[in-house]
Amino acid sequence: MGKERAAVLGVGQTKYDTTYPGSMAGMLREAATNALEMSGKRWDDIDAVIMGKAPDFFEGVMMPEVYLAEALGCVGKPIMRVHTAGSVGGSTACVATSMIQSGVHETVLTIGWEKQSESNAMWALSLPQPFATSVNAGAGGYFSPIIRRYMMMTEAPELIGCMVALKDRKHALNNPYAHLHQPDLTFEQVVESPMLWDPIRYSETCPSSDGACAIVLGSEKVAEAHDGPVAWIKGIAMRSESGSFAGRNMVSPAASEACADDVFAQAGIHDRRKEIDAVEMYVPFSWYEPMWLESLGFAEKGQGWKMVEEGATSIDGGDLPVNCSGGVLSSNPIGASGMIRFGEAALQVMGLAGDHQVDGAKTAVGHAYGGAAQYYAMWVVGADK
Amino acid sequence: MADEVLTAPLVLEYPFTRTTGPVIGGFLTGLREGVIHGVRRSDGTVMCPPLEYDPITSAPLSELVAVGTVGTVTTWTWNGEPRAQQPFTQPFAWAMITLDGADTPMLHAVFVDSADDMATGMRVEVVWRDEREGHITDIAGFIPAVASTTGEPAAMPSDVEQVQSVRTPIRMEYTYTPGRALSQYLRAMKDKRILGDTCPETGEVSVPPRGVSSVAGKPTLPELVDLPDTGYIESFNITRVPIKMRPDLTPPYVSAWIVLDGASVGFMGLGMNVEPEDVRVGMRVRAVWKPDDELEMSAQNILGWEPTGEPDEVIADYALVGRIEQGDDQ
Numbered sequence: 001m002g003k004e005r006a007a008v009l010g011v012g013q014t015k016y017d018t019t020y021p022g023s024m025a026g027m028l029r030e031a032a033t034n035a036l037e038m039s040g041k042r043w044d045d046i047d048a049v050i051m052g053k054a055p056d057f058f059e060g061v062m063m064p065e066v067y068l069a070e071a072l073g074c075v076g077k078p079i080m081r082v083h084t085a086g087s088v089g090g091s092t093a094c095v096a097t098s099m100i101q102s103g104v105h106e107t108v109l110t111i112g113w114e115k116q117s118e119s120n121a122m123w124a125l126s127l128p129q130p131f132a133t134s135v136n137a138g139a140g141g142y143f144s145p146i147i148r149r150y151m152m153m154t155e156a157p158e159l160i161g162c163m164v165a166l167k168d169r170k171h172a173l174n175n176p177y178a179h180l181h182q183p184d185l186t187f188e189q190v191v192e193s194p195m196l197w198d199p200i201r202y203s204e205t206c207p208s209s210d211g212a213c214a215i216v217l218g219s220e221k222v223a224e225a226h227d228g229p230v231a232w233i234k235g236i237a238m239r240s241e242s243g244s245f246a247g248r249n250m251v252s253p254a255a256s257e258a259c260a261d262d263v264f265a266q267a268g269i270h271d272r273r274k275e276i277d278a279v280e281m282y283v284p285f286s287w288y289e290p291m292w293l294e295s296l297g298f299a300e301k302g303q304g305w306k307m308v309e310e311g312a313t314s315i316d317g318g319d320l321p322v323n324c325s326g327g328v329l330s331s332n333p334i335g336a337s338g339m340i341r342f343g344e345a346a347l348q349v350m351g352l353a354g355d356h357q358v359d360g361a362k363t364a365v366g367h368a369y370g371g372a373a374q375y376y377a378m379w380v381v382g383a384d385k
Numbered sequence: 386m387a388d389e390v391l392t393a394p395l396v397l398e399y400p401f402t403r404t405t406g407p408v409i410g411g412f413l414t415g416l417r418e419g420v421i422h423g424v425r426r427s428d429g430t431v432m433c434p435p436l437e438y439d440p441i442t443s444a445p446l447s448e449l450v451a452v453g454t455v456g457t458v459t460t461w462t463w464n465g466e467p468r469a470q471q472p473f474t475q476p477f478a479w480a481m482i483t484l485d486g487a488d489t490p491m492l493h494a495v496f497v498d499s500a501d502d503m504a505t506g507m508r509v510e511v512v513w514r515d516e517r518e519g520h521i522t523d524i525a526g527f528i529p530a531v532a533s534t535t536g537e538p539a540a541m542p543s544d545v546e547q548v549q550s551v552r553t554p555i556r557m558e559y560t561y562t563p564g565r566a567l568s569q570y571l572r573a574m575k576d577k578r579i580l581g582d583t584c585p586e587t588g589e590v591s592v593p594p595r596g597v598s599s600v601a602g603k604p605t606l607p608e609l610v611d612l613p614d615t616g617y618i619e620s621f622n623i624t625r626v627p628i629k630m631r632p633d634l635t636p637p638y639v640s641a642w643i644v645l646d647g648a649s650v651g652f653m654g655l656g657m658n659v660e661p662e663d664v665r666v667g668m669r670v671r672a673v674w675k676p677d678d679e680l681e682m683s684a685q686n687i688l689g690w691e692p693t694g695e696p697d698e699v700i701a702d703y704a705l706v707g708r709i710e711q712g713d714d715q
Contacts, residue, residue, distance in 0.1 A: 023406030130393035145620035198623035246649035
């Protein structure tokens, strides 16, 4: 293909919280400044800015890239917005990477964000439509029947989802940026939490967060000159499919499997569970961890829940730690959530994940999905070129 | 015309909240106190209204500077048909106004009787709203300046509470058109008929009809097919807590994927006349229709779905939707 190599030079985040205390522009600026600082780059070094956020109704700012150009040092430079619903943070990082792989740019800033405090995602996901009936409110009502399917199909024990929720909240304690810090949370509390969208408990859902995540990407030349660790991008992939059609596999959509097959082939990964050291996976409802473990090929069909039960996905002794940052279950600034997965995967192979570092992580995966489980984005990053 | 597409008004509105940050918050705090501020740029010039970051250098800006309440029109246009939420209900001018002490203009409304009263270079002065709250609408608009008005900035009172956030309601009015296939479906609904359309390649039936097959990427067959109002529950959700956005639905309630007999794709429907605990995957259901004299061209004619009492469907592969007779084709 003749692609240029690309690498992550810096990752910047804001503290995820219910309300970011400043403006939207200020929030993005903070994340971008943090990413620049890690990358050793200055605003003048950035060739282009590629940004992404959830649908406009989530915050009511139309064409935010116009309003945010000054805050992101982008006056007189190309700026582009990517839009793939909840997976947008991942897709945005993929598009930004392709800007370097194609040889168009040398150094690119990419950023995803959401300020859920300014809006109500539940409203934005439940817009009325004439002539139609609607019985749902929010994403949980849509995903709950699919999770019910998974539970029936695999005969997984009923509390697997609770185990995922507790694991991710414990992981979050080691990530200062995570929104939810619940040091005293017990398994009993997770189990006893009220059913919201049965079979999904309140404790098995993600919070509403404000926050931004930015990544500075560089070409091989730029990365070689960088004084510090980088994460080499071994593969990027995106796929999509219609949200409803005859024969659609809702539990493991074909687009999800195709995205995984593509990205692992690019990265030369054969035994996914063995060769991958850390996964940052988009899990907004706890049961999606075992579902994606199967769909992405880390487990055989019907076996994903066993990895959860065995503790294989825990940073404490698991062979495939998943969401060491605490994941979407601990922080969900929607438009940033995919970018956080990609950024956290990069931090793992750079050895810069701090207290949630997987010892010796060499190869990691970032993953995001969005819409009615329609849009997929993944990357594989490695410590070695 | 039978194949005429339907239309309906659709209004979307929401009061978004904006966290302002110190620069915009300081500007809005000033408005509440009757003082207009600009922000000093790195080159010393004053930008009004202020921005948080320098439009040329991207440097963060923080020094607010009070400017005058009188300014000069640098260019303008006439707005003969004001719309809702614009500053005046009668025709007015949109003008770029550079306030005294500022180096950049702000866009605002000038209230005059006709375009003949407008001119580039004319002097205008601010008209404040009677009740000010720290919002951009605290400035009602501008009028031609009276010669005696100096427009010197008023002194900013000290120790006032800073504006931290503002409400910015949005409202959008659409004309919604469901399209030709869905219009046919909605018309048939008035006669308690449920129509679907057929993929030209696989023969699979979608309901509601879409006019195009997502699988084949081709138009569906022109003849729509009638489907019975019976089917089965493919999977379901039980909402157990009140959802603020849906006060019309009282928990616990069941939202179920319904697959009609003869259809290949499910859709969401409300479970009725059954306890949530008794709902099962595979349960046979039939539509509960509105009374005949209340039927409209709307999917809302079906109030929900109730059990028929027949034996459950046996679903071979729980992962697949709407293909109970076919194996795993993954």
